[in-house]
Amino acid sequence: MGAREDFTDDAMQYAPQLFATALRMTRNRSDAEDLVQETFLKGWRAFDSYQQGTNLRAWLFRIMTNTFINKYNSQQRRPQETELDEVEELFLFRRMGAFDQSKMSQSAEDQMLELFTDDEVKNAIESLPETFRIPVLLSDVEGFSYKEIAEMLEVPIGTVMSRLHRGRKAMQKMLYEYAKERGLVDESLLDPQD
Numbered sequence: 001m002g003a004r005e006d007f008t009d010d011a012m013q014y015a016p017q018l019f020a021t022a023l024r025m026t027r028n029r030s031d032a033e034d035l036v037q038e039t040f041l042k043g044w045r046a047f048d049s050y051q052q053g054t055n056l057r058a059w060l061f062r063i064m065t066n067t068f069i070n071k072y073n074s075q076q077r078r079p080q081e082t083e084l085d086e087v088e089e090l091f092l093f094r095r096m097g098a099f100d101q102s103k104m105s106q107s108a109e110d111q112m113l114e115l116f117t118d119d120e121v122k123n124a125i126e127s128l129p130e131t132f133r134i135p136v137l138l139s140d141v142e143g144f145s146y147k148e149i150a151e152m153l154e155v156p157i158g159t160v161m162s163r164l165h166r167g168r169k170a171m172q173k174m175l176y177e178y179a180k181e182r183g184l185v186d187e188s189l190l191d192p193q194d
Helices: 003-026 029-049 056-072 093-098 108-114 118-126 130-141 146-153 157-181
Strands: none
Touching (some): 003 029, 003 056, 003 118, 003 130, 056 130, 056 146, 130 146, 146 157
8 A cells, every 4th residue: 555545544534623623723614624625635745755653643734734824824924913912811710709609610721611602612712813823723622732833833832832822811801701791700709900
């Protein structure tokens, strides 16, 4: 069996994960399908250059991420940087005392995420600017390491860490707003300095 057949057998197992991430990147089903198809086509063509024994999943995600950045952002070589400095540090967790404690259980992170619907978490991720959305997707949804994300995005690890930090802070603020809308926050318990 040749390299092309190996690619088909080995790579297709990652199609659902690639599609889910592509859908979050593009925010459009048709564009996501095109992105995954283009990823597999590029991977199939370049499979001879793939080093057997290395992380095929990471290799495919790198192809997809680079394809997305190049194709869907051809108007500018790098995604536009967005400032999120107005989002304060640990926005959501500093306000945990305002949440109804009867709805809380497990670790602080699990407690917070259980309060929100899948759609609210999905909307919070998808509303992030692309510069922060892609690293959050690759790290928090797909589980790639900082080093792998840095290689995929072709940026230093420090940049990945910064984008993840800022993207997560922005998500915390959005999720806090959802909690307020759903009455999960007792604003009388908030510290006026927050």
